[in-house]
Amino acid sequence: MILEGIVTTQDSAGTVNVAPMGPIVDETMATLRLRPFQSSQTFRNLKVVPSGVFHVVDDVLLLARAAIGLLPSAPPTFPAEKVAGVVLAGSCRWYEFLVDTIDDSKERAEITARVVHSGRIRDFFGFNRAKHAVLEAAILATRVGLIPREEVLAEFARLKVPVEKTAGSQEAEAFALLEQYVKKG
Amino acid sequence: MILEGIVTTQDSAGTVNVAPMGPIVDETMATLRLRPFQSSQTFRNLKVVPSGVFHVVDDVLLLARAAIGLLPSAPPTFPAEKVAGVVLAGSCRWYEFLVDTIDDSKERAEITARVVHSGRIRDFFGFNRAKHAVLEAAILATRVGLIPREEVLAEFARLKVPVEKTAGSQEAEAFALLEQYVKKG
Numbered sequence: 483m484i485l486e487g488i489v490t491t492q493d494s495a496g497t498v499n500v501a502p503m504g505p506i507v508d509e510t511m512a513t514l515r516l517r518p519f520q521s522s523q524t525f526r527n528l529k530v531v532p533s534g535v536f537h538v539v540d541d542v543l544l545l546a547r548a549a550i551g552l553l554p555s556a557p558p559t560f561p562a563e564k565v566a567g568v569v570l571a572g573s574c575r576w577y578e579f580l581v582d583t584i585d586d587s588k589e590r591a592e593i594t595a596r597v598v599h600s601g602r603i604r605d606f607f608g609f610n611r612a613k614h615a616v617l618e619a620a621i622l623a624t625r626v627g628l629i630p631r632e633e634v635l636a637e638f639a640r641l642k643v644p645v646e647k648t649a650g651s652q653e654a655e656a657f658a659l660l661e662q663y664v665k666k667g
Numbered sequence: 668m669i670l671e672g673i674v675t676t677q678d679s680a681g682t683v684n685v686a687p688m689g690p691i692v693d694e695t696m697a698t699l700r701l702r703p704f705q706s707s708q709t710f711r712n713l714k715v716v717p718s719g720v721f722h723v724v725d726d727v728l729l730l731a732r733a734a735i736g737l738l739p740s741a742p743p744t745f746p747a748e749k750v751a752g753v754v755l756a757g758s759c760r761w762y763e764f765l766v767d768t769i770d771d772s773k774e775r776a777e778i779t780a781r782v783v784h785s786g787r788i789r790d791f792f793g794f795n796r797a798k799h800a801v802l803e804a805a806i807l808a809t810r811v812g813l814i815p816r817e818e819v820l821a822e823f824a825r826l827k828v829p830v831e832k833t834a835g836s837q838e839a840e841a842f843a844l845l846e847q848y849v850k851k852g
Contacts, residue, residue: 486793486796539793574793609799648669
Protein backbone atom coordinates (compact mmCIF):
# COMPACT_ATOMS: atom_id res chain seq x y z
CA MET A 483 0.00 0.00 0.00
CA ILE A 484 1.00 3.63 -0.37
CA LEU A 485 2.48 5.49 2.58
CA GLU A 486 2.59 9.27 2.14
CA GLY A 487 5.61 10.94 3.70
CA ILE A 488 8.73 12.95 2.94
CA VAL A 489 11.98 11.90 1.32
CA THR A 490 15.35 13.62 1.69
CA THR A 491 18.02 13.14 -0.96
CA GLN A 492 21.29 14.87 -1.82
CA ASP A 493 23.06 15.98 -4.96
CA SER A 494 26.78 15.38 -5.56
CA ALA A 495 27.62 18.62 -3.71
CA GLY A 496 25.67 17.43 -0.66
CA THR A 497 22.78 19.89 -1.08
CA VAL A 498 19.72 18.39 0.58
CA ASN A 499 16.35 18.18 -1.18
CA VAL A 500 13.15 17.69 0.83
CA ALA A 501 10.14 16.36 -1.11
CA PRO A 502 6.80 14.69 -0.43
CA MET A 503 6.77 11.08 -1.59
CA GLY A 504 4.26 8.24 -1.49
CA PRO A 505 6.23 5.00 -1.90
CA ILE A 506 4.59 1.61 -2.12
CA VAL A 507 5.46 -0.36 1.01
CA ASP A 508 4.36 -3.46 2.86
CA GLU A 509 4.13 -3.78 6.62
CA THR A 510 7.69 -5.05 6.96
CA MET A 511 9.01 -1.75 5.54
CA ALA A 512 11.99 -3.71 4.18
CA THR A 513 11.75 -2.17 0.72
CA LEU A 514 10.33 1.03 -0.74
CA ARG A 515 9.07 1.43 -4.28
CA LEU A 516 9.54 5.13 -5.07
CA ARG A 517 7.95 6.69 -8.13
CA PRO A 518 9.37 10.19 -8.64
CA PHE A 519 8.78 12.07 -11.88
CA GLN A 520 11.96 12.20 -13.95
CA SER A 521 11.64 15.98 -13.94
CA SER A 522 11.98 16.04 -10.12
CA GLN A 523 15.04 16.92 -8.06
CA THR A 524 14.53 13.68 -6.10
CA PHE A 525 14.98 11.65 -9.29
CA ARG A 526 18.04 13.61 -10.38
CA ASN A 527 19.60 13.23 -6.94
CA LEU A 528 19.00 9.49 -6.69
CA LYS A 529 20.69 9.01 -10.07
CA VAL A 530 23.93 10.49 -8.73
CA VAL A 531 23.71 9.69 -4.99
CA PRO A 532 21.73 6.43 -4.78
CA SER A 533 20.65 6.69 -1.15
CA GLY A 534 18.27 8.74 0.95
CA VAL A 535 15.89 8.79 3.87
CA PHE A 536 12.11 8.29 3.81
CA HIS A 537 10.15 9.78 6.73
CA VAL A 538 6.75 9.09 8.25
CA VAL A 539 5.50 12.51 9.34
CA ASP A 540 2.37 14.01 10.87
CA ASP A 541 3.55 17.62 10.57
CA VAL A 542 1.33 18.76 7.71
CA LEU A 543 2.79 22.26 7.65
CA LEU A 544 6.17 20.77 6.72
CA LEU A 545 4.46 18.51 4.19
CA ALA A 546 2.51 21.42 2.65
CA ARG A 547 5.59 23.62 2.42
CA ALA A 548 7.65 20.84 0.83
CA ALA A 549 4.85 20.14 -1.67
CA ILE A 550 4.76 23.69 -3.02
CA GLY A 551 8.50 24.39 -2.71
CA LEU A 552 8.04 26.93 0.06
CA LEU A 553 10.29 25.58 2.80
CA PRO A 554 11.49 28.82 4.41
CA SER A 555 14.93 27.26 4.95
CA ALA A 556 16.25 23.77 5.51
CA PRO A 557 14.22 22.21 8.35
CA PRO A 558 16.22 20.84 11.33
CA THR A 559 18.00 17.59 10.47
CA PHE A 560 20.66 15.25 11.79
CA PRO A 561 22.95 12.91 9.84
CA ALA A 562 21.61 9.51 8.81
CA GLU A 563 23.41 6.60 10.48
CA LYS A 564 23.96 4.10 7.69
CA VAL A 565 23.67 6.05 4.43
CA ALA A 566 24.73 9.38 2.92
CA GLY A 567 21.76 11.55 3.86
CA VAL A 568 19.94 13.46 6.56
CA VAL A 569 17.04 12.73 8.90
CA LEU A 570 14.29 15.31 9.50
CA ALA A 571 14.22 16.02 13.24
CA GLY A 572 10.49 16.80 13.05
CA SER A 573 9.53 13.41 11.64
CA CYS A 574 7.94 10.53 13.57
CA ARG A 575 10.01 7.67 12.11
CA TRP A 576 12.67 7.41 9.42
CA TYR A 577 13.88 4.75 6.99
CA GLU A 578 17.39 5.02 5.51
CA PHE A 579 17.55 3.38 2.09
CA LEU A 580 19.91 2.36 -0.70
CA VAL A 581 18.71 2.31 -4.29
CA ASP A 582 18.68 -1.15 -5.87
CA THR A 583 17.23 -0.50 -9.31
CA ILE A 584 16.04 2.47 -11.36
CA ASP A 585 13.60 1.98 -14.22
CA ASP A 586 13.42 5.24 -16.17
CA SER A 587 11.52 3.92 -19.16
CA LYS A 588 8.44 5.96 -18.11
CA GLU A 589 7.94 9.64 -17.24
CA ARG A 590 7.39 8.53 -13.67
CA ALA A 591 10.46 6.49 -12.79
CA GLU A 592 10.23 3.31 -10.69
CA ILE A 593 12.95 3.04 -8.10
CA THR A 594 13.27 0.08 -5.78
CA ALA A 595 15.16 0.75 -2.60
CA ARG A 596 16.27 -1.38 0.32
CA VAL A 597 15.84 -0.09 3.87
CA VAL A 598 19.15 -0.56 5.70
CA HIS A 599 18.35 1.28 8.93
CA SER A 600 15.33 2.83 10.61
CA GLY A 601 14.62 4.85 13.69
CA ARG A 602 11.82 6.36 15.71
CA ILE A 603 11.57 9.85 17.17
CA ARG A 604 7.98 10.07 18.43
CA ASP A 605 4.46 8.74 17.90
CA PHE A 606 2.37 9.68 14.88
CA PHE A 607 -0.59 11.69 16.21
CA GLY A 608 -3.28 9.43 14.75
CA PHE A 609 -6.39 10.10 12.66
CA ASN A 610 -7.28 13.76 12.40
CA ARG A 611 -9.58 14.85 9.60
CA ALA A 612 -7.91 18.25 9.21
CA LYS A 613 -4.43 16.73 8.84
CA HIS A 614 -5.73 14.55 6.08
CA ALA A 615 -7.58 17.37 4.37
CA VAL A 616 -4.28 19.28 4.29
CA LEU A 617 -2.56 16.25 2.74
CA GLU A 618 -5.24 16.05 0.04
CA ALA A 619 -4.97 19.81 -0.51
CA ALA A 620 -1.18 19.55 -0.84
CA ILE A 621 -1.52 16.82 -3.47
CA LEU A 622 -4.04 18.99 -5.34
CA ALA A 623 -1.76 22.02 -5.11
CA THR A 624 1.01 20.16 -6.90
CA ARG A 625 -1.42 19.48 -9.74
CA VAL A 626 -2.41 23.07 -10.42
CA GLY A 627 -1.93 23.47 -14.16
CA LEU A 628 -2.88 19.84 -14.78
CA ILE A 629 -6.39 20.12 -13.31
CA PRO A 630 -8.76 23.00 -14.18
CA ARG A 631 -8.48 25.77 -11.59
CA GLU A 632 -12.24 25.83 -10.83
CA GLU A 633 -12.07 22.14 -10.02
CA VAL A 634 -9.15 22.67 -7.65
CA LEU A 635 -10.92 25.57 -5.92
CA ALA A 636 -14.14 23.56 -5.57
CA GLU A 637 -12.16 20.74 -3.92
CA PHE A 638 -10.47 23.24 -1.60
CA ALA A 639 -13.89 24.56 -0.55
CA ARG A 640 -14.94 21.00 0.27
CA LEU A 641 -11.72 20.21 2.17
CA LYS A 642 -12.06 23.39 4.21
CA VAL A 643 -15.03 21.95 6.13
CA PRO A 644 -13.10 19.31 8.15
CA VAL A 645 -10.21 21.76 8.56
CA GLU A 646 -12.52 24.27 10.24
CA LYS A 647 -14.05 21.56 12.40
CA THR A 648 -11.01 19.62 13.57
CA ALA A 649 -7.78 21.56 12.94
CA GLY A 650 -5.12 22.69 15.36
CA SER A 651 -3.15 25.85 14.53
CA GLN A 652 -0.56 23.92 12.45
CA GLU A 653 -3.23 22.42 10.21
CA ALA A 654 -5.06 25.75 9.81
CA GLU A 655 -1.81 27.52 8.85
CA ALA A 656 -0.88 24.79 6.36
CA PHE A 657 -4.29 24.88 4.71
CA ALA A 658 -4.24 28.70 4.43
CA LEU A 659 -0.77 28.53 2.86
CA LEU A 660 -1.93 26.04 0.22
CA GLU A 661 -5.11 28.00 -0.44
CA GLN A 662 -3.09 31.15 -1.03
CA TYR A 663 -0.74 29.27 -3.36
CA VAL A 664 -3.60 27.82 -5.40
CA LYS A 665 -5.45 31.14 -5.67
CA LYS A 666 -2.34 33.02 -6.76
CA GLY A 667 -1.07 30.20 -8.99
CA MET B 668 -7.71 19.32 18.12
CA ILE B 669 -9.84 16.30 17.38
CA LEU B 670 -8.28 12.83 17.44
CA GLU B 671 -10.45 10.13 15.85
CA GLY B 672 -10.19 6.75 17.52
CA ILE B 673 -12.14 4.13 19.42
CA VAL B 674 -13.43 4.14 23.00
CA THR B 675 -14.27 1.11 25.10
CA THR B 676 -16.67 1.43 28.03
CA GLN B 677 -18.58 -1.00 30.21
CA ASP B 678 -22.05 -1.23 31.68
CA SER B 679 -22.69 -2.24 35.29
CA ALA B 680 -22.68 -5.93 34.29
CA GLY B 681 -19.22 -5.53 32.71
CA THR B 682 -20.44 -5.83 29.11
CA VAL B 683 -17.94 -4.05 26.89
CA ASN B 684 -19.02 -1.50 24.27
CA VAL B 685 -16.67 -0.54 21.41
CA ALA B 686 -17.44 2.74 19.65
CA PRO B 687 -15.69 5.26 17.39
CA MET B 688 -15.03 8.53 19.18
CA GLY B 689 -13.33 11.81 18.27
CA PRO B 690 -12.40 13.52 21.54
CA ILE B 691 -10.84 16.94 21.70
CA VAL B 692 -7.27 16.59 22.94
CA ASP B 693 -4.09 18.60 23.16
CA GLU B 694 -0.61 17.22 22.59
CA THR B 695 -0.11 16.38 26.27
CA MET B 696 -3.04 13.91 26.09
CA ALA B 697 -3.64 14.61 29.79
CA THR B 698 -7.36 15.15 29.34
CA LEU B 699 -9.98 14.06 26.82
CA ARG B 700 -13.14 15.98 26.00
CA LEU B 701 -15.60 13.32 24.83
CA ARG B 702 -18.85 14.29 23.12
CA PRO B 703 -21.08 11.21 22.82
CA PHE B 704 -24.73 11.56 21.88
CA GLN B 705 -26.96 10.93 24.90
CA SER B 706 -28.67 8.21 22.87
CA SER B 707 -25.39 6.27 22.63
CA GLN B 708 -24.32 3.24 24.62
CA THR B 709 -21.04 5.01 25.40
CA PHE B 710 -22.94 7.80 27.15
CA ARG B 711 -25.16 5.40 29.08
CA ASN B 712 -22.13 3.37 30.17
CA LEU B 713 -20.10 6.37 31.33
CA LYS B 714 -23.03 7.49 33.50
CA VAL B 715 -22.89 4.23 35.48
CA VAL B 716 -19.22 3.23 35.15
CA PRO B 717 -17.30 6.52 34.87
CA SER B 718 -14.12 5.17 33.32
CA GLY B 719 -12.95 3.77 30.01
CA VAL B 720 -10.15 3.49 27.49
CA PHE B 721 -9.57 5.66 24.43
CA HIS B 722 -7.49 4.11 21.62
CA VAL B 723 -5.47 5.53 18.76
CA VAL B 724 -5.96 3.04 15.93
CA ASP B 725 -4.98 2.67 12.28
CA ASP B 726 -7.06 -0.49 11.71
CA VAL B 727 -9.85 1.00 9.63
CA LEU B 728 -11.69 -2.30 9.31
CA LEU B 729 -12.18 -2.32 13.08
CA LEU B 730 -13.18 1.34 12.95
CA ALA B 731 -15.67 0.77 10.13
CA ARG B 732 -17.22 -2.22 11.86
CA ALA B 733 -17.55 -0.35 15.15
CA ALA B 734 -19.12 2.62 13.35
CA ILE B 735 -21.96 0.60 11.84
CA GLY B 736 -22.41 -1.82 14.73
CA LEU B 737 -21.09 -4.79 12.78
CA LEU B 738 -18.33 -6.08 15.01
CA PRO B 739 -18.53 -9.83 14.37
CA SER B 740 -17.73 -10.50 18.01
CA ALA B 741 -15.75 -8.75 20.70
CA PRO B 742 -12.32 -7.93 19.26
CA PRO B 743 -9.28 -9.17 21.23
CA THR B 744 -8.71 -7.16 24.41
CA PHE B 745 -6.73 -7.24 27.65
CA PRO B 746 -7.61 -5.65 31.00
CA ALA B 747 -6.78 -1.98 31.52
CA GLU B 748 -4.15 -1.39 34.22
CA LYS B 749 -5.51 1.51 36.22
CA VAL B 750 -9.25 1.68 35.51
CA ALA B 751 -12.23 -0.63 35.11
CA GLY B 752 -12.09 -1.33 31.39
CA VAL B 753 -10.41 -3.16 28.54
CA VAL B 754 -7.70 -2.33 26.01
CA LEU B 755 -8.09 -3.26 22.34
CA ALA B 756 -5.13 -5.49 21.44
CA GLY B 757 -5.25 -4.25 17.84
CA SER B 758 -4.80 -0.59 18.74
CA CYS B 759 -1.59 1.43 18.41
CA ARG B 760 -1.78 3.30 21.74
CA TRP B 761 -4.28 3.51 24.56
CA TYR B 762 -5.32 6.06 27.17
CA GLU B 763 -7.13 4.89 30.33
CA PHE B 764 -9.38 7.63 31.68
CA LEU B 765 -11.61 8.57 34.61
CA VAL B 766 -14.61 10.81 34.05
CA ASP B 767 -14.39 14.17 35.85
CA THR B 768 -17.56 15.93 34.74
CA ILE B 769 -20.60 15.19 32.60
CA ASP B 770 -22.61 18.01 31.07
CA ASP B 771 -25.82 16.52 29.69
CA SER B 772 -27.62 19.79 29.00
CA LYS B 773 -27.31 19.19 25.23
CA GLU B 774 -28.20 16.25 22.97
CA ARG B 775 -24.51 15.70 22.53
CA ALA B 776 -23.11 15.41 26.05
CA GLU B 777 -19.77 16.96 27.02
CA ILE B 778 -17.67 14.70 29.19
CA THR B 779 -14.29 15.73 30.51
CA ALA B 780 -12.02 12.88 31.45
CA ARG B 781 -8.60 12.63 33.00
CA VAL B 782 -6.02 10.22 31.55
CA VAL B 783 -4.55 8.20 34.42
CA HIS B 784 -2.49 5.70 32.43
CA SER B 785 -1.41 5.17 28.84
CA GLY B 786 0.44 2.56 26.85
CA ARG B 787 1.83 1.80 23.44
CA ILE B 788 1.49 -1.40 21.42
CA ARG B 789 2.88 -0.47 18.01
CA ASP B 790 3.42 2.42 15.59
CA PHE B 791 0.56 4.07 13.74
CA PHE B 792 1.11 3.33 10.04
CA GLY B 793 1.18 6.97 8.90
CA PHE B 794 -0.62 8.87 6.16
CA ASN B 795 -2.47 6.64 3.75
CA ARG B 796 -5.19 8.18 1.60
CA ALA B 797 -7.30 5.01 1.55
CA LYS B 798 -7.29 4.71 5.35
CA HIS B 799 -8.57 8.22 5.58
CA ALA B 800 -11.18 7.75 2.90
CA VAL B 801 -12.50 4.80 4.94
CA LEU B 802 -12.63 7.00 8.05
CA GLU B 803 -14.62 9.64 6.15
CA ALA B 804 -16.89 6.92 4.73
CA ALA B 805 -17.47 5.51 8.24
CA ILE B 806 -18.45 8.94 9.55
CA LEU B 807 -20.84 9.33 6.60
CA ALA B 808 -22.29 5.87 7.17
CA THR B 809 -23.29 6.82 10.71
CA ARG B 810 -25.21 9.76 9.27
CA VAL B 811 -27.38 7.82 6.85
CA GLY B 812 -30.89 9.00 7.59
CA LEU B 813 -29.65 12.48 8.53
CA ILE B 814 -28.11 13.23 5.11
CA PRO B 815 -29.98 12.56 1.82
CA ARG B 816 -29.02 9.16 0.44
CA GLU B 817 -27.98 10.52 -2.98
CA GLU B 818 -25.56 12.86 -1.25
CA VAL B 819 -24.03 9.99 0.74
CA LEU B 820 -23.68 7.85 -2.38
CA ALA B 821 -22.09 10.71 -4.33
CA GLU B 822 -19.54 11.15 -1.53
CA PHE B 823 -18.84 7.41 -1.51
CA ALA B 824 -18.17 7.52 -5.27
CA ARG B 825 -15.68 10.32 -4.67
CA LEU B 826 -14.00 8.55 -1.73
CA LYS B 827 -13.64 5.38 -3.77
CA VAL B 828 -10.97 6.97 -5.98
CA PRO B 829 -8.17 7.13 -3.35
CA VAL B 830 -9.26 3.73 -2.00
CA GLU B 831 -8.72 2.15 -5.40
CA LYS B 832 -5.38 3.91 -5.79
CA THR B 833 -3.78 3.43 -2.40
CA ALA B 834 -5.58 0.74 -0.37
CA GLY B 835 -4.29 -2.47 1.10
CA SER B 836 -6.69 -5.37 1.50
CA GLN B 837 -7.91 -4.19 4.95
CA GLU B 838 -8.90 -0.78 3.60
CA ALA B 839 -10.60 -2.25 0.53
CA GLU B 840 -12.61 -4.67 2.68
CA ALA B 841 -13.62 -1.90 5.10
CA PHE B 842 -14.75 0.38 2.29
CA ALA B 843 -16.77 -2.38 0.61
CA LEU B 844 -18.45 -3.15 3.96
CA LEU B 845 -19.47 0.47 4.45
CA GLU B 846 -20.64 0.78 0.85
CA GLN B 847 -22.84 -2.27 1.26
CA TYR B 848 -24.26 -0.87 4.51
CA VAL B 849 -25.07 2.48 2.94
CA LYS B 850 -26.65 0.96 -0.17
CA LYS B 851 -28.82 -1.41 1.83
CA GLY B 852 -29.61 1.16 4.56
